[in-house]
Amino acid sequence: ERAPQPEETLQRLWDLNGARLLVLAASHAAAYAVAPARLRVRPADISSLVAYVVVSLALAAVCARPSLRASAHRWLIVRGESVSAAAGISMLFDSRFKHVDTAIASAVASLRGVRADRITPAALSGQMSQNAAYLLSQPAHVCGIDAFVCHSSRDPPALKWAALQSWRAQFVAARGREPLIWLDR
Incomplete structure (x- = not known):
């Protein structure tokens, strides 16, 4: 079984999101239409419902519509220019990068992820050395990362651990595999 190509995945996401939006609009409209007449509904609520639908x-x-999807893609790509801006800023701090494309290529080439089952409470509490954390990780592709996890060293480690394990269990149950995580240190 071959893995879906990014373009196929993107088109599937568009289709699923479109269906989700139709269901939401229909359910909201139907809920209001079948609501008993004795319910007092404020005009602002009706306006909000109509706007939502x-x-x-x-x-x-x-x-x-594919043509509208293309317009939406262009709109999103323009907003993606912030990636280039971030890469440009990184060039100011690292003399190896003489061009934005070099900074982006370096970031993509050095991206690593860690399987969620390999993350320990020590990794979330800041008690793990950088070398030990690196040894837990593996090379990754941007599209292969399932979640980007950022956390603060000031957050209670036990709560972070519990939240991560809860999410991980749901992910494994839904997908039948461990998630690959980019873990901010």
């Missing part, structure tokens, strides 16, 4: 239907139309 209209926006949901408009976004569903964007998801359904």
